[in-house]
Amino acid sequence: MVRKTRPEPGDPAAGNGILSRRLFLEGTIVVGATGAGLSRGSAEPLTVQPWMKVPGRGFEGYGQPSPFESKVVKVFPPPPNPAGVGASRTPLHMLEGMITPSGLHFERSHSGVPEIDPAQHRLLIHGLVKRPLVFTVEALSRYPMQSRIAFIECGGNSQALNAPQAQPLNVAAIHGLLGCAEWTGVRFSTLLDEAGIEPEARWVIAEGADAAAMSRSIPLTKAMDDALVCLYQNGERVRPSNGYPVRLLLPGFEGNMNVKWLRRLKLIAGPAMTKDETSKYTILLKDEKAWQFVFPIEVKSVITRPSPGLALRGPGFYEISGLAWSGNGSIRQVDVSADGGRSWAPAALQGPILPKAPVRFRAAWQWNGGPAVLQSRATDDTGMVQPTRAQFADERGLRGVYHYNAIASWRIDEMGEASNVYA
Amino acid sequence: MVRKTRPEPGDPAAGNGILSRRLFLEGTIVVGATGAGLSRGSAEPLTVQPWMKVPGRGFEGYGQPSPFESKVVKVFPPPPNPAGVGASRTPLHMLEGMITPSGLHFERSHSGVPEIDPAQHRLLIHGLVKRPLVFTVEALSRYPMQSRIAFIECGGNSQALNAPQAQPLNVAAIHGLLGCAEWTGVRFSTLLDEAGIEPEARWVIAEGADAAAMSRSIPLTKAMDDALVCLYQNGERVRPSNGYPVRLLLPGFEGNMNVKWLRRLKLIAGPAMTKDETSKYTILLKDEKAWQFVFPIEVKSVITRPSPGLALRGPGFYEISGLAWSGNGSIRQVDVSADGGRSWAPAALQGPILPKAPVRFRAAWQWNGGPAVLQSRATDDTGMVQPTRAQFADERGLRGVYHYNAIASWRIDEMGEASNVYA
Structure with missing residues (x-):
């Protein structure tokens, strides 16, 4: 019987x-990026x-990013609509860590x-x-507050991957309807306790103060659980594009339910069937049926680096970095593959690992x-695992536009260029 | 013998x-802020x-705060110097949560x-x-990275409290040389492993690329422990005022050692005695002596709300909110007092509670x-407790300008105005 020896840190953990x-985890030496701008020092002093x-x-009163980072901006198509x-x-591929800078947090209006x-x-x-x-x-502002780091993801994020052929798009274009902030506000339950709930109440309509009066029905159980009426985003007052002066946070629920510019909360006995939840935001299945009121974002992950537009500069060491998140809880594990899913190895997870918050892997x-x-596959602490694209298509079909969470793939070619593929 | 009963949440926990x-902790109802703008709803619809x-x-590509928040800016005196x-x-009194927005992170140049x-x-x-x-x-950028949420505090923060008489200043003016970000970068130890350390090396000089070539000596043990060579701050590239494109992070160490615009790291046998650590950044004691190379920020806390400039609007319920931090580890407990320290009660701590990161209490x-x-008193997980001002003065005297960490006091008068006092 062969005794299994513990692998060395530099040993392969999966194919390719x-x-x-x-x-x-152990902070061991990693072979340097020689050839990519690192060079041996000499006796010459550095250029002054x-x-x-x-x-x-x-x-200056309110600081801004370096002018050299002026390309790091949100992306949006020229307006065909009003x-x-x-x-x-x-632009997730330009960012790192868990927090999204407020100036770059996606918006859906x-x-x-x-x-x-x-x-x-x-x-x-x-x-x-x-x-x-x-x-x-x-x-x-006078009520007791709570802070939490939470992701918000548009229910329609990654819908480009429903297309029959893989489109030549980058991370922002496919997966960029995702952001994370430290949100601070008053617990929804505190305000409801103050108002007093009638026994027949089961749902809440939340309505925004935008011209669309965006309205969604929210189960009262969620409102009483972990919902926050937010005044602050990443330390300062919520940004206008994210709901200034007041937005709702429903940790883990699809983005548009986290109603921005919140003006009205009406307790009702059943869901309101507002225009925003009947004309949109249902999950169309392959058999002509649709799921309604599927709120939590399912477990998901995306590799942000390397990714399209960030070419590799020759063979050598690279860090694969990305985000994993689940609206149902915490991320337990992320596996990565460099051979299109034939072999997998667990990635390192960056703490703090918080429920309904993204984890950097x-x-x-x-x-x-x-x-x-390159692929990543996340597992959350409810045991849910990201499906392959084939599994996802088999269960739901590819006609919907919401809640796409299958494993995504970047192909790296011999030139080091990355592109979106189905694998 | 009287059996002690558990207090109700609404019961007093300390005086005044x-x-x-x-x-x-239990999310119990808190009595509303009636009289401060909350009113009973009527049959009338909300104003459209x-x-x-x-x-x-x-x-817009890069979002900005609401124009209605234009007063929320960093504060600085008109320049008498170049x-x-x-x-x-x-402006800590205008902020909430743990993260400082990058545009409002203090700077010392x-x-x-x-x-x-x-x-x-x-x-x-x-x-x-x-x-x-x-x-x-x-x-x-090609090396493996690490992210961590950490505070940076200027060693000279709160030095106004050394003055013999309490000055009429607000939170920003007294305690505003404090910020917190999610920093991401390469471990210093990874780069040193790559370069290879000679056995006689014990210290590192870190030098900035500003015109002052700010330079500090750092123990090699710290460099190998948890130091990061940072490229990202709150998700995006480090802001210019905080060291773009590369800054050093020495979690828990006084601010100026976290050298900005990092250009040079030289391993040496003993401390370099640079101008920046001999002319400044020593701790002057009452007996004409000084401490040199005292690096970690000692345990400390500040109440940010209520505080000067944020008047209370009549008797009633208020949340006391503030920050606690320690360069030696995690915050274990924060106590608050409303009677100038005669009685204390433990505050609620907002998670995640991370080492060398601020905690919102x-x-x-x-x-x-x-x-x-109003006072707050923090205890860290090494057992260190914030001293009273008298204890601090007794140990160190009040002639120094660095590492002031005594308990701070806001007096609330009958009009609800807050002011800085010694108590």
Whole structure:
């Protein structure tokens, strides 16, 4: 009987160059990126660049990114619709970590971004409550608050992967309707306790103060569980494109239910069947039926680097980095493959691992210069595993536009270019 | 013998109106902020504001805060020195949660903010290494990365509290040299492993690419422990005022050691005694002596709300909210007092509680309209407790400008105005 020895960190952990995640967990040496700009130092001093010869610029009240990062912006098509109807997408392939900068958090608007005066804005709680209440923004600010780091993903994210042929798109274009922030606000349940809930109440209509009056029906159980009426996003007041001055956060639920510019919460006995939940946001199945009121985002992951537009510069070591998330709970594991799913190895997960928050995963890859297909596959703590595209198509078909969460694939060619493929 | 019964959440937990933190932990009803803008709803519909009558604005590549939040900016004095020498301060009293928006993260510059072309920037590792190495920014980007949420605090933060009389200043002016971000970069140890460390190396000089060539000596043990060579701040590339394109992060160490615009890391046998660590950044004691090389920020906390400039609007319920942090580890407990330290009750701590990261604490307070002195007192997981001002003065004296971490006090007067006091 052969005694199994523990692999060394530099040993392969799966086919086509995937290395052990112990490289990350143990902080072991990783072979350098020689040939990609790293060079041996010499006795020559470093060049003294012009910016070291004169004082730099002074202070500014609200800082901005470097002008050299001006290409790192949200992407959106030229408007064929009235201004502001549509979506702008987060350039996930240019970002790192778990937090999305507020300036780059995707947005989905049904009638543009209203410019709301917070002194004039009101939030009404009414319907099946004992005491209808109207809150100013200042009154809301006096309640006990809670903060949580949470993702928001549009239910329609990744719908490009329903197309019969893989489209030549990048991460932002396919998966960019995803963002994450530290949200702070008042628990929905605190406000409902204040209003008093009538026994027959089972649902809540949440309505936005945009011109579309975006409205969704929310189960009262969710409102009482972990929903927040948010005033802050990443430390400062919520950004206009994300609902200033007040937005709803329903951790893990599809994006549009997290109603922006929140003005009204009406407790009702059954779902309202608003225009926004009958004309849209149902999951069309292959057998002409549709699922309604499927709210939590299913377990999902995306490799953000390498990805289309970020070419590899010759064979050698690369970090595979990406995000995994689940609306049903925490991420338990992410596996990566460099051979299109024939072999898998677990990636390192970056803590803190929080429920209904994205997790950054990292894997070490020694690219040999040959073709490769990179994939990631997430598992959440309910045991749900991302399906393959074939499994997803088999269950739901590919006619829908919402809740696509199958394993995605990037092909790396011999030139180091990455492209979207079905594998 | 009287059997002790468990207090109800609404019961007092300490003098002068501090309520039990179970109000937060158990999500129990908290009495509403009636009188502060909350009103009973009526049969009248909500006003339809102008912004609901026309489509809102369209998309923008990089979003900005609402124009209604234009007063939420960093604060800095008019420049008596050459541009950019000094500090800008974070308006902590306007913020919530744990993350500081990158645009509002404090900065301390010794010669302004250089505008660095990342394609031209280089990082040299040399001195007592086997292989001196020069990295481009792109080469650095290819190494395995790590993300962590960490505070950075200027060693000189809160120095206004050394003054013999309490000055009429607000949170930003006293405590605003504190920020927190999710930082992502390459472990310093990974780069040092790549260069190879000579046995006699014990320290590292880190040098910035600003015109001051800010330089500090760092123990090699810290470099090998948890230091990061950072490329990303809150998801996007580091902001210029915080070190673009590369800054050092030494979690828990005083701010200026986290060298910005990092260009050079030289391994040496002993500390370099650079101008920046001999002319400044020593801790002056009361007996004419000074401590040198005291690096970790000691346990500390600050109440951000209520605080000067944020007047209370009549007696009633208020949330006391603030931040606690320690450069030596995690926050274990924060106590709050409304009677100037005569009685204390534990505050609720907002997770995730991470080492060398700020923790948001919250306490419930029923203000009776009389005078009050609010204080917070943090304890870290090494057992260190914030000293009173008297204890701090007794140990160190009040002649220094660095590492002031004593308990701070806000007095609330009968009008609800808050002011900085010594208590």
